[in-house]
Amino acid sequence: MIDDIGRLVGTESPSADLAAVARSAETVAGTAAPYLRTEPDLITLDGRTHLRWRLGSGPRRVLLLGHHDTVWPIGSLAGRPFTVEGGVLRGPGCFDMKAGLVMAFHAIAALGAEAVNGTTLLVTGDEELGSPSSRELIESEAAGCAVTLVLEASADGGALKTERKGVSLYEIRVDGRAAHAGLEPHRGVNAGVEAAHQILAVAALSDTDGGTTVTPTLLTAGTTTNTVPAHGRFSVDVRVRDAAEQARVDTALHGLRPVLDGATVEVTGGPNRPPLPRTASDALYRRARRLAEGLGLAPLTSAAVGGASDGNFTAGAGIPTLDGLGAVGGGAHAADEHVVVAELPRRTALLAALMSDLLAADPRTAHDSDAITTGGSTR
Structure with a gap:
């Protein structure tokens, strides 16, 4: 497993570099070949390369x-090479989430071809950008399955991710009128000042008690130090726990109006990923806990996290979804990104057991205590 992870990490794959993502897809396919014993469908959408394995000929049951x-630019390996020291594996993208892919390959191989009949493994190439090209592919593959198991890395301490916030992304453009900042500033309409008014209004939409964060992020305005800014823009990152909050914030942002006479405000963007509510994962989490106990593993824990994944899409489509089944470690997107080596075989065994359990018994007719339910209906 370590060698396989090293091979994937060694092929850098920043999301925005289409050629690098295409090279990475070839490496993923080659690494998977000895374990899956079948070629993937290489699917290119808007120049981004995704991989899909439909294992067996039976009806689709489980989506991995x-x-x-990754978020790491080409050249990151030079400063942060792949290493394994003291039981810790390091390298850009190892935790988020190339180790999770290798775990899937080994879990499938351990179960054997007959046992994984009805499994689909989908590996996308633009998740870190918000999945602009792969969202429809993800939702269409999930629609034919009973459950989705997400190979994203675990939360702190190995906790499974049973709740994720929904994400909305916006850009707010402010236009004013340029003028000389020293000679006649009164003739200008200061887009920077207008942006400041709008930023305060946007930030006020947060609801800390309800778990809603509305965060202005990247900000630009103006052209030179002696010119009243004619244009400005800023980005907004929104995280919410439920769809009603996502709709509230969206309505408020698209309802922004200028404060200064002569200024204009234009809002683009909207919801990117729906929330992954706990109701979408509860039954699967109970199964996983039971199976972990049977394997003699440490008791599983769960966590609600602010970050989103492609599991938000499948949960939003009504498919029971369990996230965080990948590597145990930490430092996603950070210099200390790492994977705990000793947990790789344990978590792979859990993934295999969960797949086997779901594929062996029809989730639609499982015992009530293990039923896969969402939104009040049993799938």
Whole structure:
């Protein structure tokens, strides 16, 4: 497993570099070949390369979902090479989430071809960008399955991710009128000042007690130090626990109006990923806890997290979804990204057991205590 992870990490795959993502897809396919013993469908959408394995000829039952793109630019390996020291594996993208892909390959191989009949493994190449090209692919693959198991890395301490916030992304453009900042500033309409008014209004939409964060992020305005800014823009990152909050914030942002006479405000963007509510994962989490106990593993824990994944899409489509089944470690998107080596075989065994359990018995007719339910209906 370590060698396989090293091979994937060694093929850098920043999301925005289409050629790098295409090279990574070839590496993923080659690494998977000895374990899956079948070629994937290489699916290119808007120049981004995704991989899909439909294992066996039976009806689709279980969707394994992951991604092979990372946030790390080409050249990151030079400063943060792949290493394994003291039981800790390091390298850009190892935790988020190339180790999770390798775990899936080994879990499938351990179960054997007959046992995984009805499994789909989908590995996308643009998750870190918000899945602009792969969202429809993800939702269409999930629609034919009973459950989705997400190979994203675990939360702190190995906790499974049973709740994720929904994400909305916006850009707010402010236009004013340029003028000389020293000679006649009164003739200008200061887009920077207008942006400041709008930023305060946007930030006020947060609801800390309800778990809603509305965060202005990247900000630009103006052209030179002695010119009243004619244009400005800023980005907004929104995280919410439920769809009603997502709709509230969306309505408020698209309802922004200028404060200064002569200024204009234009809002683009909207919801990117729906929330992954606990109701979408509860039954699967109970199964996983029971199976972990049977394997003699440490008791599983769960966590609600602010970050989103492609599991938000499948949960939003009404498919029971369990996230965080990948590597145990930490430092996603950070210099200390790492994977705890000793947990790789344990978590792979859990993934295999969960797949086997779901594929062996029809989730639609399982015992009530183990039923896969969402939104009040049994799937």
